[in-house]
Amino acid sequence: MVGASHDVRDYTNPIPYKALPKIINKHWFNFTESQETNYSSQLSDASSKYKQLLYWLSALGYGTLESFRKACDKLNIEEPLRVLRRLKLLGHIELSLDGKRWSIAPTTTVQISSNSNLQEFILCGQQSLELLNKLQQYASVNFINQPFGDAPPCVHIQVDNLNNISTLHNNISNNLSITNAGEVSKQLASILPNINIWKNNLxxxxxxxxxxxxxxxxxxxxxxxxxxxxxxxxxxxxxxxxxxxxxxxxxxxxxxxxxxxxGDWYGLRFLALQQIQEPCIFIYNSKTKHLVVPVSQRFPEIYERALVLASGILPTYKDSYLLYTNIEPDLVNLLSSKLNLTCSGESTYA
Structure with missing residues (x-):
């Protein structure tokens, strides 16, 4: 699930920069369940073209960056480089070391933390209608639209115990290849270096x-x-x-x-903020398992991927902040220590 994600040469095509307001330290962490909008019904049409894009990429397997742009153009998907970044965050796609070729990631179930007695997983990588129909025969499968519908829906899988995920894989792998990668978000956060070492490896x-x-x-x-x-x-x-x-x-x-x-654009900005000693902050609510990060301090891509793979859902934008869901305290501790972050606001760790 890490693969070529450490490569940084795929960001030679600049993403247009939009200036963001300075952060004002005030009582701004007040995300509640009632404030979170359920986009599922109104975004199904918007997300369907991204689902088609993922199926197309899965069928093709690999290609050039230009072929990716053309596929986005055919589906009327704008800003292909941003879409490419989202697909990487979601664990669906990887790039070559020179950033000129893409390849679809292997079909993988990734475990996420659960508040129920059921084991919960998300599906990453290569997908097809045949695979999804097969999964639904052996497990409870839900499709969760991404915020704003600007990426393929999250395929959320529930089984009653770990043995059943093995059974699910055995049943699926008769015709289709699928593997279980475990809890990738924490695995990735564990092996990622300190931000200073990351900078030296660019x-x-x-x-x-x-x-x-x-x-x-x-x-x-x-x-x-x-x-x-x-x-x-x-x-x-x-x-x-x-x-x-x-x-x-x-x-x-x-x-x-x-x-x-x-390096990746947001990663370079993150380094620049630390260089000028701008406090890089975050706010964490252990009760809701929500992590809030200012948009102007978005993490380098490979560190943000660890957050996204904790739920399979891209962050929600609210005002000038990003909200990540299903984030466990140990994941927050790992990333905050490696990124030199300071916890701010009214909420603290469990």
Missing amino acids: VKLPSIVTSCYGWQKFDGCNFVDCDLPTESGMYQMYSQDTSVHTPLRTLFYDKESSCWVS
């Missing part, structure tokens, strides 16, 4: 002649014009042709090692 770009480009530096909220980069931080590189307004690349400069590094 791809280094040694041959950038800074005087050949125009530069803007991220100041914690916006990108602002600057002279040649000399301080550590997140920068956007521009052509010296002033008629070109789109950044060529977004990179992080590490003054200590005198190296430029490339």
Whole structure:
């Protein structure tokens, strides 16, 4: 389930940046069950095209980034790079080391924590109608739409004990290949490095002649014009042709090692915030198992994947914050220690 997720060279195509408001430390953690909107009925049409996309990718197995874009275009799906990121967070797809080719992940059941006596799982990777029909013969299967319907629905599976998941796999694998990966969210969080080690392992770009480009530096909220980069931080590189307004690349400069590094956009921003000593905060409610993170401090992709695989549901946006569900305290402890996070707000660990 980790696979090529540690690769960072697939983010050479920049995602347009939208400036976000500065975080104001106030009494803003008040997510309640009544505030969570049930999108299932109104989003079924919106999510159906993403389900078709996943079936298409599953049938094809692998392809180029251009073929992925064309598939999105055929289904009238906008912003394919963002869609690609969501599919990676959900454990459905991986990219090659150079970021130019995609491949569908193997069909896998991933265990998630449950408040009932039933064992609960989500389905990741390669999917088909045949597989889903087969699953429904042997287990309780529910389809949960993603927030805003902008990704394939979560396939949620319930069985009454662990032996039954083995039986389910045996029945399915007569014709179809399926494996059980266990509780991937905690496994992934356990093996992920500290954010500083992660930074040191990013791809280094040694041959950038800074005087050949125009530069803007991220100041914690916006990108602002600057002279040649000399301080550590997140920068956007521009052509010296002033008629070109789109950044060529977004990179992080590490003054200590005198190296430029490339990584996922949110990961580089996260590093930049820590570089300028912007407090990176989160709020956790142990009763509801909700984790809230400011949108402006979204985690690097591989760390966020650990949160998403705890439920199979992408985060819900509310105001300027992201809400993750079914997050156990030990997962919060693991990620907060590795990302140098500070717990804030009225809610604390169990």
